[in-house]
Amino acid sequence: EFVGHTAIVVFGASGDLAKKKTFPALFGLYREGYLSNKVKIIGYARSKLDDKEFKDRIVGYFKTKNKGDEDKVQEFLKLCSYISAPYDKPDGYEKLNETINEFEKENNVEQSHRLFYLALPPSVFIPVATEVKKYVHPGSKGIARIIVEKPFGHDLQSAEELLNALKPIWKEEELFRIDHYLGKEMVKNLLAFRFGNAFINASWDNRHISCIQISFKEPFGTEGRGGYFDSIGIIRDVIQNHLLQVLTLLTMERPVSNDPEAVRDEKVRILKSISELDLNDVLVGQYGKSEDGKKPAYVDDETVKPGSKCVTFAAIGLHINTERWEGVPIILRAGKALNEGKVEIRVQYKQSTGFLNDIQRNELVIRVQPNEAMYMKLNSKVPGVSQKTTVTELDLTYKDRYENFYIPEAYESLIRDAMKGDHSNFVRDDELIQSWKIFTPLLYHLEGPDAPAPEIYPYGSRGPASLTKFLQDHDYFFESRD
Numbered sequence: 001e002f003v004g005h006t007a008i009v010v011f012g013a014s015g016d017l018a019k020k021k022t023f024p025a026l027f028g029l030y031r032e033g034y035l036s037n038k039v040k041i042i043g044y045a046r047s048k049l050d051d052k053e054f055k056d057r058i059v060g061y062f063k064t065k066n067k068g069d070e071d072k073v074q075e076f077l078k079l080c081s082y083i084s085a086p087y088d089k090p091d092g093y094e095k096l097n098e099t100i101n102e103f104e105k106e107n108n109v110e111q112s113h114r115l116f117y118l119a120l121p122p123s124v125f126i127p128v129a130t131e132v133k134k135y136v137h138p139g140s141k142g143i144a145r146i147i148v149e150k151p152f153g154h155d156l157q158s159a160e161e162l163l164n165a166l167k168p169i170w171k172e173e174e175l176f177r178i179d180h181y182l183g184k185e186m187v188k189n190l191l192a193f194r195f196g197n198a199f200i201n202a203s204w205d206n207r208h209i210s211c212i213q214i215s216f217k218e219p220f221g222t223e224g225r226g227g228y229f230d231s232i233g234i235i236r237d238v239i240q241n242h243l244l245q246v247l248t249l250l251t252m253e254r255p256v257s258n259d260p261e262a263v264r265d266e267k268v269r270i271l272k273s274i275s276e277l278d279l280n281d282v283l284v285g286q287y288g289k290s291e292d293g294k295k296p297a298y299v300d301d302e303t304v305k306p307g308s309k310c311v312t313f314a315a316i317g318l319h320i321n322t323e324r325w326e327g328v329p330i331i332l333r334a335g336k337a338l339n340e341g342k343v344e345i346r347v348q349y350k351q352s353t354g355f356l357n358d359i360q361r362n363e364l365v366i367r368v369q370p371n372e373a374m375y376m377k378l379n380s381k382v383p384g385v386s387q388k389t390t391v392t393e394l395d396l397t398y399k400d401r402y403e404n405f406y407i408p409e410a411y412e413s414l415i416r417d418a419m420k421g422d423h424s425n426f427v428r429d430d431e432l433i434q435s436w437k438i439f440t441p442l443l444y445h446l447e448g449p450d451a452p453a454p455e456i457y458p459y460g461s462r463g464p465a466s467l468t469k470f471l472q473d474h475d476y477f478f479e480s481r482d
């Protein structure tokens with residue numbers, strides 16, 4: 001697939017995100033044939049590195065699977081170069097502009113196409129966006145797009161400030177705010193699955209569904225990044241963005257068309273329908289040492305301030321105030337240092353009543369990762385002479401069904417969308433504001449003088465001991481696989 005000659009600039013190119021996600025994603029696109037060699041990729045950062053040192057640094061994270069991939073690595077690296085320059089002086093940007101101009105001239109590019117990826121800490125975000133606009137934007141001679149990474153603010157006020165600072169510089173249509181969960185295969189499937197299947201669509205409401213849970217579990221703590229995490233916490237880290245985005249796609253009304261703005265309009269509408277959070281619907285935790293004492297407690301991290309009440313686990317019950325969802329608790333649940341790594345959506349249907357015994361609720365499970373799958377638990381008669389019922393599954397496990405399909409990494413999928421100018425899977429300004437409106441009062445409470453102490457749970461466990469009761473209170477029925 002070809003989008004034309006494109007210059008891709010990655011700011012923060014020597015940082016962790018660029019190294020672990022952005023460049024591997026660009027390589028992945030190249031390896032799979034979704035990025036032609038008509039691109040020029042320029043890494044830009046403050047670190048003093050020459051081209052070779054830079055390439056040595058990024059190449060270790062590239063994924064090669066098949067014969068010939070090593071050659072592709074070499075071909076890809078030929079498309080890359082590096083500029084080391086400060087973020088706050090014009091020289092580097094001027095040099096960058098010259099480099100891109102040369103590339104465009106050599107290739108007789110008539111309409112310039114420039115993609116800027118800001119893998120940067122928030123402190124330099126506005127200055128870089130400003131300078132890029134001033135020195136490297138092609139103006140009326142072409143198209144420029146800018147991809148920005150979270151965090152988009154720390155609360156409602158700072159998010160508004162960020163938006164306002166950016167507004168006079170970059171147009172909303174040029175901006176691509178990444179939430180990488182929107183690039184995950186199973187998340188991208190949600191609208192097709194809901195609106196493409198009459199029986200799902202028809203039962204997608206409070207008459208049939210009793211509870212929805214979206215859960216994020218990571219088996220590791222914040223070791224080494226504690227200092228950073230301490231002012232963030234799990235709600236800002238994954239709930240306010242990743243899980244909430246999944247929630248919007250799961251609960252929004254049918255958009256009037258598949259136009260990206262129509263989709264985003266509906267997402268905003270559903271966000272506006274979420275009731276104010278009730279503290280009784282919130283359970284917060286922090287991990288302590290593992291039961292065998294081998295894994296450290298969150299506060300054992302030297303970079304964490306002593307006595308920190310930072311939340312590493314949260315379960316939040318939300319209510320959507322629409323005719324469709326009234327009365328259906330929606331649980332967003334996320335934690336670090338848990339017993340497994342898994343991201344899953346569980347939609348629990350109401351229990352059927354009637355003459356049958358021993359039947360259970362239907363449950364639709366959408367496993368986002370690892371090992372993408374979708375399965376529906378059904379009641380069915382035990383085969384043979386028995387009249388008893390049993391629970392079985394209609395199972396769509398991707399690796400069995402789609403053996404030869406390539407499922408792109410989230411970042412691959414999103415960078416490709418941004419190159420094509422498709423905003424469907426990026427966060428719009430009003431969406432961002434709504435998401436902060438939902439969580440800011442809770443965050444202030446959890447970080448304020450009356451903050452409750454988070455419940456300590458052992459590293460490697462399911463979470464705080466009161467989770468079971470919390471789930472039961474929210475009408476979530478769980479069994480061993482939870």
Ligand code: BG6
Nearest residue numbers: 150180218237238242343369410
């Ligand atoms: C990031 C968070 O946004 O998402 C991390 O900052 C988290 O703390 C990560 O580990 C999870 O992403 P994934 O794709 O590994 O599920």
